[in-house]
Amino acid sequence: MAEVTGIKEIIKPENLAYKRTRIMTDNVLSYCPGCGHGTTHRILAEVIDEEGLQSEAIGVSPVGCSVLLYHYIDIDWQEAAHGRAPAVATGIKRLLPDKFVFTYQGDGDLAAIGTAETIHTCNRGENILIIFINNGIYGMTGGQMAPTTLPGMRSSTSPYGRDVKVMGNPLKITDIIATLPGTYYVTRQSVHTPANVRKTKKAMLKAARYQKLNKGTCFIEIVSNCPSGWKMTPVQSNKWMEENMLKYYPLGDLKVPPEETVQNANNPEKK
Amino acid sequence: MEKELRLMKGNEAIAEAAIRAGADGYFGYPITPQSEILEYLMEANPSRTTGMVVLQAESEIAAINMVYGGAACGKKVMTSSSSPGISLKQEGITYIAGAELPCLIVNVVRGGPGLGTIQPAQSDYFQATKGGGHGDYHLIVLAPASVQEMADFVDLSFELAFKYRNPVMILSDGAIGQMMEKVWLAPQKERSKTYPEWATTGKPPERERNIITSLDLDPYAQEQFNKKLVAKYNEIREKEVRYEEFQCDDAEYLFVAYGTSARVCQKSVQLARAQGIKAGLLRPITLFPYPSVRIGSLAEKVRIILSVEMSAGQMVEDVMLSVNGKVPVFHFGRMGGIVTTPDEVVDYLKSKIIGG
Amino acid sequence: MAKIRGSIVVNIDRCKGCEVCTVNCPTGTIAMAKEVNHKGYFYAFPANPDLCIGCANCAMVCPDGVITVYKTKI
Incomplete structure (x- = not known):
């Protein structure tokens, strides 16, 4: 492994402040440079590690850029058909209710082809975590218009910009999800700055704990970038995301559970 | 119990x-x-x-x-x-x-x-x-x-x-x-309390992670899987081939039928035999795998094979593949949700014998 | 008052040169190299190691998890 280091004297085990979690495998991520998927994977892996969930976790990967997610996090995985991850997760959780079950889906997967599965899984209040990556585009197939593509935004299938009169409006599916009684915690986050990474991690930690308490569906949208699909540098894409995506998809909690449940969750007898 | x-x-x-x-x-x-x-x-x-x-x-x-x-x-x-x-x-x-x-x-x-x-x-x-x-x-x-x-x-x-x-x-x-x-x-x-080793049940430290997927981007690996x-x-x-025979031993005319059509054809065999026509029935129980070998060997002994199905003729193609041209193969059956009657089957058979 | 000093280790083989770390570094420690790694990416490196405060911002936003951070009080 080739590496470059800062001041050598500080590099001692006792000074370690941040290291890639061991739950991430050694496989090189297949994502483009600067893609938020990698950051989100790492946060998820850190939560699984820190909550001691590796032996309980069963993840469901989608169809889309993150289809190979099962190569990157060292837990048991199922790969679902496009849009069907919530149904697959329902099957898992109903039969293995003590496991930590989550899906990881993109906007096309969750908010277009899988809309019915998403809504009904949340409506039944399946006790799972849904992680929803919204970058407003179909990345894997080469940058086509997604259900969440912004008005006027160009893609390979909206080359003159999304005309909402013809192509429909961007779907704020998380807002819909938040209205369903089956959901317990619904939030919209991002991973493009350290502060947002921290917030996303906190949200995932909460969701993991709520699942242990059988609280219902937790839903975390992560507004993310797609430098290749948006045809920008990674840094430009994060800036564009802040200026455009976050206006349409503002960050923050959409449904907050009573806070005391979090405190209760902090003190269960450790297994 | x-x-x-x-x-x-x-x-x-x-x-x-x-x-x-x-x-x-x-x-x-x-x-x-x-x-x-x-x-x-x-x-x-x-x-x-x-x-x-x-x-x-x-x-x-x-x-x-x-x-x-x-x-x-x-x-x-x-x-x-x-x-x-x-x-x-x-x-x-x-x-x-x-x-x-x-x-x-x-x-x-x-x-x-x-x-x-x-x-x-x-x-x-x-x-x-x-x-x-x-x-x-x-x-x-x-x-x-x-x-x-x-x-x-x-x-x-x-x-x-x-x-x-x-x-x-x-x-x-x-x-x-x-x-x-x-x-x-x-x-x-009792419901099983054990799990197959490939099942995704949460990865204990002592085993590799289990991955359930149908995806392989490497065509060579995919071909190996195929x-x-x-x-x-x-x-x-x-x-795993399973089938049932009804009066096939001396049959000259063989019905092949499954499910409801097989029940109909049992009666058709009896009706035909009452009229002096030596009919028999092979009922596939497994449709995949198909009892091709048995139908192929029965084709050595019979004059005609009639596939009776409530369809436009689907299983008849498998019968034909099994028979491989040894004897004529026909299809008969009602469609649209109508159950074929035993008489209709016998009448059709007779038309094939007389006509053939 | 104790001063916080940090140091980072960048796995340059896995760096994809996205530069997201550089814009999130509050002290200007990390920058992009003028040379490329074996995959052809200009990789990130501690250009001004003395400025590092070990805040881990760079590591936190790194999509590929290539940065390890150490920190100590002097």
Whole structure:
């Protein structure tokens, strides 16, 4: 492994402040440079590690850029058909209710082809975590218009910009999800700055704990970038995301559970 | 525990047999003529007795994907539907076949295409036996001809599904699903407490992570996987063929028919023999694997083979492949949800004898 | 008052040169190299190691998890 280091004297085990979690495998991520998927994977892996969930976790990967997610996090995985991850997760959780079950889906997967599965899984209040990556585009197939593509935004299938009169409006599916009684915690986050990474991690930690308490569906949208699909540098894409995506998809909690449940969750007898 | 005698609909028998087979989960969506399966399970509420999960999904698509999730956990799971619903499930079925997951899919066939009719038909034979979804795969397909077999084949299906890590379909029809007959029900089996080693149950530190997927981006690896499937299907062809013969020993005219049509043809054999026509019946019980070898050898002895199916002629193609030109092969059957009568079959046979 | 000093280790083989770390570094420690790694990416490196405060911002936003951070009080 080739590496470059800062001041050598500080590099001692006792000074370690941040290291890639061991739950991430050694496989090189297949994502483009600067893609938020990698950051989100790492946060998820850190939560699984820190909550001691590796032996309980069963993840469901989608169809889309993150289809190979099962190569990157060292837990048991199922790969679902496009849009069907919530149904697959329902099957898992109903039969293995003590496991930590989550899906990881993109906007096309969750908010277009899988809309019915998403809504009904949340409506039944399946006790799972849904992680929803919204970058407003179909990345894997080469940058086509997604259900969440912004008005006027160009893609390979909206080359003159999304005309909402013809192509429909961007779907704020998380807002819909938040209205369903089956959901317990619904939030919209991002991973493009350290502060947002921290917030996303906190949200995932909460969701993991709520699942242990059988609280219902937790839903975390992560507004993310797609430098290749948006045809920008990674840094430009994060800036564009802040200026455009976050206006349409503002960050923050959409449904907050009573806070005391979090405190209760902090003190269960450790297994 | 003793076996229990009950008078039941075919659909109810499947549901009760599933509970007794120790099934872990059922996921379904209502559609005529099989809604009794879901209704029976909801009323029986096995979550209180065996712990079996029963869930009404929002669609057939969701139901089959719930089956995918449960099956990938190594659980005994099943779904049921009728023709239009089975078409919707095809995406999930091909993923299940591609991920090599064991499960049971029940198709209580009704007439098609499209919304078709709610009356019994056998027009889903191609879909059931030739794959149904995309890609090279086969289901193991069992064709019950009685309410008793509706019940018996549930346990058999799970056994075969787990033995070969392959989805199994019970290909029934609206007649067998709806009719009532006496049925001996097997004693209650306990639900399995162990998991196959490939199941996703949460990764303990001592093993590698289990990944259930049907994806391989490397075409060479995918081809190896396809070859593995072919080898599995060939093993199934070799070991799991099931059929039943009725008065075939001296038969000069052979009916080949499954399910409801086989029941009709039993009577047709008797009617024909009363008229001095030596007819016999071969009833395939497995439609995949197909009893090709036996039909091929019977073709050495008979003059004509008549495939009787409630379709435009689907299984007849497999009969022809089995016979390989040795004797003339014909098809007869009603469509659109109409059950063929025994007389019609004999009349058609006679027209072929006289005409031929 | 104790001063916080940090130091980073960048796995340059896995760096994809996205530069997201550089814009999130509050002290200007990390920058992009003028040469490329074996995959052809200009990789990130501690250009001004003395400025590092070990805040881990760079590591936190790194999609590929190539940065390890150490920190100590002096």
